[in-house]
Amino acid sequence: MQSILNLHRGVARDDFSGWPETVGLVKLTEKAVSEWFTSEWICRYGSPKEVTVDGGPEFGKEAQDAVKKAGSRIRVKTPYYPESQGMVERGHKQLKDSLVKMCGENGGKWKKYLPLVTLSDRKSTKRTTGFSPFEIQFGQLPVLPIDIETKTFLAVEWHKISTTEESMEARAKQLEGKEEMRRKAAEKLKKSREDSMKYWDRRMANQLI
Incomplete structure (x- = not known):
């Protein structure tokens, strides 16, 4: 999770295709994260075999229980070593940089541009796979x-x-x-x-x- 202007951008990314799902959250809480994960990922694509999270406070017991309830294994990576999450962390930076450019001096509009930037991410060819x-x-x-x-x-x-x-x-x-x-x-x-x-x-x- 990353924050911009006291609002929060949640990103879930498929480890194979690189497909992202994003959301703007007013409050970065375990409840908000678990509800988003359930409604926007589980209900659309089914249960992933494994979910990797960065170990931030928003991925506490309630959020982890939601993952386990879906039948998925959960792996917690250290938040101080982003390299361990490879494509996910690179994708976070690209999304953030694109939002900054789209918003210009009006950073408050980032949530408006998030769907467009997400679509751009989905259709951009990835170096790791050679496909979008x-x-x-x-x-x-x-x-x-x-x-x-x-x-x-x-x-x-x-x-x-x-x-x-x-x-x-x-x-x-x-x-x-x-x-x-x-x-x-x-x-x-x-x-x-x-x-x-x-x-x-x-x-x-x-x-x-």
């Missing part, structure tokens, strides 16, 4: 207003599909592409994490722990 979170999640790029206006290949004209067979064929091709995309993303993510581990091993080799 949206592509990995849905198997295609998001369709934006400009795609509809210019009739790009992203704006599939589903209304022209008249038979069940045509619909099944179109969806099957979409799913086939999604699985291939996920396979490539998993391979690239694995290599990225291996390279990151080698980097930190070299960096910490001469330090006492």
Whole structure:
């Protein structure tokens, strides 16, 4: 969790795709965090296998109980060592920097721009996977207003599909592409994490722990 102007921005991020869910909270409490996690993640995507939190006070017993109630394991990382959360912490910084630029001198508008910045994050290609979170999640790029206006290949004209067979064929091709995309993303993510581990091993080799 990070705060801006005494309001708080909550971020949950899928460790594989990088898909973020964000929220602006007036009060950063365990109750607010647990309710948000339940309504915005569990109710949309189901229970994750594991949830990693940064060990801040908002992730106390009530918030952890909500995670355990969902059937998920919980891992608590030290809040003083953000590198241990890799992509999540990098994503936090990118979101915050984007909000600052969007708001300019009027920082009070950050909550207004949060959904737009979140969408931008979802459609931005990640170095670790080679794809955007949206592509990995849905198997295609998001369709934006400009795609509809210019009739790009992203704006599939589903209304022209008249038979069940045509619909099944179109969806099957979409799913086939999604699985291939996920396979490539998993391979690239694995290599990225291996390279990151080698980097930190070299960096910490001469330090006492």
